[in-house]
Amino acid sequence: MSFSQNFMHYLSAHEGCTERLLFKARGMTAQDLELSADPRLIKIRNMAWDVQREIYRMKGFVRLAPMGKAAMYGFMKPRHRIGMEVCRHLAKRSPGTLIILGNPSESWSALFTGKEILSSQGESLKRSLEDLRSALKENGFGDVKEDGLEDNGSEIDRIWEVYYSCQFCQDRKNPKVFAMRMPKNALASAGLRVEEKAGITTLDDFFLASL
Amino acid sequence: MVTLEKIACLALGSSLDSLGAPLKAASCETSSETGREICHDNLSRLAALGMGTKYDVCASPHSSAIPGVCHSFTPDGRCISLFKTLYTNSCSHQCNYCINASGCRCKPEAFSYTPEELARLSLSLYKSNYVEGLFLSSAAGRDEDVIMEKMIEVVQLLRGKYQFKGYIHLKILPGASKGHIEEAMALSDRVSVNLEASSPSRMGEMSPSKDYSQDILQRQRYIRDLSRKIDLPAGQTTQLVVGGSDESDEEIFRRVVYEYEEMEVRRAYYSAFNPLKGTPFETRARQPLWREHRLYQIDWLYRVYHFKPEDICLAFDEGGFLFNSDPKIAIARGTLDGPLDLNSAGYRDLIKVPGIGPRSARMILKLRKSKKIGKKDLHCMGVRLRKASPFLIINSQRDATLDMWSL
Numbered sequence: 078m079s080f081s082q083n084f085m086h087y088l089s090a091h092e093g094c095t096e097r098l099l100f101k102a103r104g105m106t107a108q109d110l111e112l113s114a115d116p117r118l119i120k121i122r123n124m125a126w127d128v129q130r131e132i133y134r135m136k137g138f139v140r141l142a143p144m145g146k147a148a149m150y151g152f153m154k155p156r157h158r159i160g161m162e163v164c165r166h167l168a169k170r171s172p173g174t175l176i177i178l179g180n181p182s183e184s185w186s187a188l189f190t191g192k193e194i195l196s197s198q199g200e201s202l203k204r205s206l207e208d209l210r211s212a213l214k215e216n217g218f219g220d221v222k223e224d225g226l227e228d229n230g231s232e233i234d235r236i237w238e239v240y241y242s243c244q245f246c247q248d249r250k251n252p253k254v255f256a257m258r259m260p261k262n263a264l265a266s267a268g269l270r271v272e273e274k275a276g277i278t279t280l281d282d283f284f285l286a287s288l
Numbered sequence: 289m290v291t292l293e294k295i296a297c298l299a300l301g302s303s304l305d306s307l308g309a310p311l312k313a314a315s316c317e318t319s320s321e322t323g324r325e326i327c328h329d330n331l332s333r334l335a336a337l338g339m340g341t342k343y344d345v346c347a348s349p350h351s352s353a354i355p356g357v358c359h360s361f362t363p364d365g366r367c368i369s370l371f372k373t374l375y376t377n378s379c380s381h382q383c384n385y386c387i388n389a390s391g392c393r394c395k396p397e398a399f400s401y402t403p404e405e406l407a408r409l410s411l412s413l414y415k416s417n418y419v420e421g422l423f424l425s426s427a428a429g430r431d432e433d434v435i436m437e438k439m440i441e442v443v444q445l446l447r448g449k450y451q452f453k454g455y456i457h458l459k460i461l462p463g464a465s466k467g468h469i470e471e472a473m474a475l476s477d478r479v480s481v482n483l484e485a486s487s488p489s490r491m492g493e494m495s496p497s498k499d500y501s502q503d504i505l506q507r508q509r510y511i512r513d514l515s516r517k518i519d520l521p522a523g524q525t526t527q528l529v530v531g532g533s534d535e536s537d538e539e540i541f542r543r544v545v546y547e548y549e550e551m552e553v554r555r556a557y558y559s560a561f562n563p564l565k566g567t568p569f570e571t572r573a574r575q576p577l578w579r580e581h582r583l584y585q586i587d588w589l590y591r592v593y594h595f596k597p598e599d600i601c602l603a604f605d606e607g608g609f610l611f612n613s614d615p616k617i618a619i620a621r622g623t624l625d626g627p628l629d630l631n632s633a634g635y636r637d638l639i640k641v642p643g644i645g646p647r648s649a650r651m652i653l654k655l656r657k658s659k660k661i662g663k664k665d666l667h668c669m670g671v672r673l674r675k676a677s678p679f680l681i682i683n684s685q686r687d688a689t690l691d692m693w694s695l
Binding site: 108113114119133136138139140170171174177196197199205208213237242244245246249250254255257258275 | 291293294295331334336341342343357359360361362363366368372409412413418420574577651654664667668
């Protein structure tokens with residue numbers, strides 16, 4: 078992994094980062110950290126890498142379900158303070174769609190208007206979704222709950238489950254590499270259901286079950 | 289920060305739909321309608337056409353606009369970043385290794401999408417962040433031109449009607465017309481034609497209905513020439529079946545070097561031959577996966593380390609096959625006169641040392657300006673000491689090797 082020049086940003090997002098550590102790292106350059114054999118600097122480097130890794134994984138692993146015409150929401154419970162960064166990334170990927178990510182204790186919302194990104198942070202995901210529903214109702218956009226759109230999320234999940242199973246080559250099964258690339262904590266942070274069962278179910282199981 | 293209420297009202301009042309398409313154009317495909325259509329989508333078809341691409345290899349999308357993102361990994365550790373599917377699995381070719389070929393005894397039921405269905409399905413997976421884009425391949429159907437047209441229609445719908453900004457890798461079918469190739473290139477991030485075999489004679493054995501020079505090499509030349517006037521962000525790639533016709537690794541490597549130099553392909557992918565039931569090649573031996581892995585290693589040495597082909601050829605045995613060991617060790621033994629002094633060797637020599645790559649070689653050069661480098665520094669740079677130390681003199685000391693004892 079190449080070391081980012083912006084390592085202070087990543088370091089500050091680490092769950093274990095303290096003011097003291099940030100102060101220590103302030104005068105350093107990315108090159109100092111990358112080349113150093115000093116255990117204290119290696120610790121700082123590994124912390125920044127940890128955050129970079131989690132951001133990368135969450136950007137790819139978080140799944141979104143539609144809610145109304147212009148909002149999508151998803152579960153995410155990251156270890157580090159990266160919620161807003163991931164949310165803004167997903168908003169930028171879908172201009173005009175409000176993206177809400179969260180878990181039972183916190184949530185993040187972002188919207189890319191085509192020119193700028195507007196963002197907000199709130200309490201639990203459930204609470205944010207309820208707030209959103211009532212705000213839309215009050216402003217005359219109707220009750221999004223009545224659209225039954227949340228079911229659509231599970232439909233896509235079902236499609237994904239079939240697609241995911243059909244891409245697996247049994248003769249190449251490699252649980253060690255899989256565990257390295259999709260570690261259990263990342264699966265839990267993104268709430269991935271299909272991949273958690275990876276290698277246990279096969280396409281046959283799926284079609285036999287649906288008969 | 290603004291309030292959630294304000295953002296929500298802005299989102300609903302926005303003139304853009306969830307993918308940036310004007311609402312007017314996309315009004316008939318509201319999320320709910322798309323959802324209902326997905327409900328009725330035939331899952332067997334999804335599985336059959338998805339399965340048709342499971343041996344197709346593609347890297348996670350990486351172009352100037354879209355950085356590589358892996359959205360999932362299969363239990364074999366391969367990255368899933370694109371929705372890989374066939375447009376149809378009905379085929380008139382007679383490829384002896386393929387389950388969809390016309391001569392296969394266990395041909396699966398024939399399926400096909402309509403362009404609209406496939407465009408919507410890809411869009412739904414993209415919107416929900418399951419994939420970063422579409423990898424669209426296909427069997428040739430009765431007429432490859434008709435299928436190629438349909439594939440282009442899918443991409444046109446995505447790029448035009450749905451204003452899709454994701455990544456698209458489109459396979460060019462062997463024998464596709466130049467006009468179709470041009471249209472495909474204008475809409476895609478990457479296109480590719482599968483070589484499958486390393487030479488016309490090998491192709492004759494594997495797929496007698498395809499003309500290697502006309503159907504494949506000529507199409508690659510079209511892409512190369514057209515890419516000088518059409519922007520194709522991720523270039524063209526190709527893929528080969530390893531061991532489908534008893535070809536040696538050296539034959540494959542020489543073909544791939546030709547592809548990089550003459551056809552300007554960005555990457556070659558390898559897929560170890562796997563005999564499928566019902567195909568004429570079902571009794572042939574399955575190729576070990578390590579063979580594919582070793583080919584990727586020498587490919588990397590050529591493409592990223594810029595090793596000369598004649599140096600890489602030192603890794604082959606007399607029959608032109610690679611051993612199941614790191615080819616860089618064989619190359620280092622053949623090209624380095626003796627162990628290198630870590631504190632004085634040049635970049636070109638350093639990257640020949642197993643365990644040292646271009647990045648760590650550059651770091652060594654930088655760091656030794658300020659101090660003498662020791663083993664601890666190498667370890668911190670990520671150099672694999674166990675591999676590297678027999679080829680290095682570090683601070684006038686050399687690790688003992690078996691060669692020393694035998695001498």
